Amino acid sequence: xxxxxxxxxxxxxxxxxxxxxxxxxxxxxxxxxxxxxxxxxxxxxxxxxxxxxxxxxxxxxxxxxxxxxxxxxxxxxxxxxxxxxxxxxxxxxxxxxxxxxxxxxxxxxxxxxxxxxxxxxxxxxxxxxxxxxxxxxxxxxxxxxx
Numbered sequence: 001x002x003x004x005x006x007x008x009x010x011x012x013x014x015x016x017x018x019x020x021x022x023x024x025x026x027x028x029x030x031x032x033x034x035x036x037x038x039x040x041x042x043x044x045x046x047x048x049x050x051x052x053x054x055x056x057x058x059x060x061x062x063x064x065x066x067x068x069x070x071x072x073x074x075x076x077x078x079x080x081x082x083x084x085x086x087x088x089x090x091x092x093x094x095x096x097x098x099x100x101x102x103x104x105x106x107x108x109x110x111x112x113x114x115x116x117x118x119x120x121x122x123x124x125x126x127x128x129x130x131x132x133x134x135x136x137x138x139x140x141x142x143x144x145x146x
Contacts, residue, residue: 008100011072011088016040018067026083035059036083039069046071047083048090048098062095072100 016039026034026047034049035056050056063069072089089100 008072011074013072014039014042015070016042018063018065018069021063021065026085045083046087047085058097067092
């Protein structure tokens with residue numbers, strides 16, 4: 001839910017010419033393959049995971065070295081030399097590749113599903129405790145000892 005409250009002003013912005021664009025393993029720990037690219041004017045390398053439900057022909061057919069690309073990204077919890085996979089929005093002069101609004105909607109849906117699951121478990125636990133007539137005084141846990 002927190003990310004749903006974001007707008008693009010919460011992300012860093014960079015616009016530059018595409019200097020490198022290759023397919024490679026973008027996350028060595030998980031051995032995930034994707035696109036990696038660099039932009040002029042920034043040392044950081046960026047990447048996009050390959051996912052089953054995404055059409056990558058847009059990337060392959062519409063991105064060429066030298067194209068002007070604008071990106072919004074976050075670099076939270078990244079170490080030096082790591083590929084930044086936290087792209088919020090990516091567009092060229094011709095096409096939007098990663099749409100901020102779609103990501104925002106996806107993050108809201110995930111948050112609502114997680115809240116729904118937590119609410120279901122919480123309601124179930126409350127109902128079971130009420131049915132068994134367990135009072136807080138009857139439990140062994142008396143609080144945290146500091």
